[in-house]
Amino acid sequence: MFKKSGLQKRREIKAARVEKARRGVVDVYGVEAPKGSLLANKVILREVNPLGPLPNFYVDRHFECKDCGSDEVWTAKQQKWWYEMARGCISSVAVRCRSCRYKEKLRKAEARRVHLEGLEKKHNK
Numbered sequence: 001m002f003k004k005s006g007l008q009k010r011r012e013i014k015a016a017r018v019e020k021a022r023r024g025v026v027d028v029y030g031v032e033a034p035k036g037s038l039l040a041n042k043v044i045l046r047e048v049n050p051l052g053p054l055p056n057f058y059v060d061r062h063f064e065c066k067d068c069g070s071d072e073v074w075t076a077k078q079q080k081w082w083y084e085m086a087r088g089c090i091s092s093v094a095v096r097c098r099s100c101r102y103k104e105k106l107r108k109a110e111a112r113r114v115h116l117e118g119l120e121k122k123h124n125k
C-alpha cells in the first residue's frame with residue numbers, strides 16, 4: 001500500500017486549510033459563511049484588536065436604532081469598512097440609523113461649542 005510521507009500529509013492539510021480560509025467557509029465558531037458574506041482581513045483586525053477571537057467574515061446584521069427604533073441593516077460591506085478602514089474596535093457595533101447618527105453628530109458638536117463657550121466666559125471673568 002502507498003504510504004504518504006509526513007511532509008506530503010502536512011502539505012495536504014495546509015492546502016485544505018488555505019482553501020477553506022480563502023473561501024471563508026467557517027468563522028471562529030465553526031459557523032459556515034453564508035452567501036453574500038465578505039471575508040475579513042485578520043491581519044488588519046489583529047493590529048487593532050491584539051486579544052480575543054476575530055471573525056473570518058462579515059454578514060449583514062440587523063439592528064434597531066437606539067434613538068428612533070427603526071429596523072436597520074448594517075451591511076457586511078459597511079462592517080468591513082468600519083473595522084478595517086476606520087479601524088473601529090471589534091466589539092463596537094452600529095447602534096443608530098443614518099439620520100439619527102447625523103442628529104447625534106450635530107448634538108455633540110453643539111454641546112462641545114456650548115462647553116467651550118462656557119470655559120471662555122469663566123476665563124475672561
Ligand SMILES: [Zn+2]
Pocket residue numbers: 065066067068069070096097098099100101
Ligand atoms: Zn434612528
